[in-house]
Structures are given as structure tokens and as C-alpha cells.
Amino acid sequence: MNTPRRIAATASVLAAGLGLLGATSASASPADGVRVTKTAAAASDCAFAVVTPGNRYCYNDAGSYSIGPITGVSFVCVNSGWAVYSWAYNPGERHHAKLQHQSDPCDDYNGVPGNTVVDWVELHP
Known part of the structure; x- marks a missing residue:
């Protein structure tokens, strides 16, 4: 069983299991209201990071x-x-799949209307 390691910087540790979420194939883009910018908050030793106002997962x-x-x-x-x-x-709500590479800037969801949720990842560090 491959269980993700979580490094607790300011994050709480959450239980995670294996599974595949059926997601539709659409990507976040400026047209969706997503600004893409690199931020200091995202720089870390994490291969994949999800940042909320109070935590970094x-x-x-x-x-x-x-x-x-x-x-x-x-x-x-x-x-x-x-x-x-x-x-x-x-x-x-309907999910979207987003492909992101290390060389890409972080996806910034601050200007996106709603309570943006991320709930599945396929990671290739």
C-alpha cells in the first residue's frame, strides 16, 4: 500500500488512502479566473503542495x-x-483535472469564486 507522507510545516496530518476519483478532463486557466504565479509560500521540500490560508499540505x-x-x-x-x-x-461540484510540471508556476486559486477544493493527485516526483 502506497500511503503519502505528509510533512507538517504548518499543516495537520490527514489520513489518506489509495483510490481514484473520477474527474472530468478540463484544466484551470486564466479564463477560469486562475492566476498562475510563483510564491514564496509554495517553495518547500514538498514534491506536491496544496496551500490554504492556514495550512500547507x-x-x-x-x-x-x-x-x-x-x-x-x-x-x-x-x-x-x-x-x-x-x-x-x-x-x-464537477471536478477538473489539471496537469502541472515542476517548471510551471504555481496555480493561484485566490481569485476563483467559491470554496476551491482539491481532493485527488497522481504524483510523479
Whole structure:
């Protein structure tokens, strides 16, 4: 069983299991109201980081797994390798799949209307 390691910077440790969430294939873009900017808050030793106003959730293990749901998402960053993650404007709404590489800037969800949620990742650090 591949369980993600979480590094508790200011984050709480959440239980996670393996699983695949059925996500539709659409990506976040400026047209969706997503600004993409690199921020100091995202710089870390995490391969994949989900940042909320009060926490930073870090994932380093390769694999495909459920990570939440984590609500109130501000930024999503890939700091090593690449990842596909599932996000939605609000919990319970249609999910979108987003591909992000280490060389890409962080996805900034601060200007997105709703309570942005991230709840699944396939990580390739």
C-alpha cells in the first residue's frame, strides 16, 4: 500500500488512502479566473503542495491517491517532477483535472469564486 507522507510545516496530518476519483478532463486557466504565479509560500521540500490560508499540505510519494478533500485552496504547486490533480470550485461540484510540471508556476486559486477544493493527485516526483 502506497500511503503519502505528509510533512507538517504548518499543516495537520490527514489520513489518506489509495483510490481514484473520477474527474472530468478540463484544466484551470486564466479564463477560469486562475492566476498562475510563483510564491514564496509554495517553495518547500514538498514534491506536491496544496496551500490554504492556514495550512500547507505536502506530498512526496509517487502514486495516485485521495488527499482530502482540502477546501479553501489558495495555491497548488509541483516542486518536483509532475502531477495531475483534481480540483473543483466547490465541494460536490464537477471536478477538473489539471496537469502541472515542476517548471510551471504555481496555480493561484485566490481569485476563483467559491470554496476551491482539491481532493485527488497522481504524483510523479
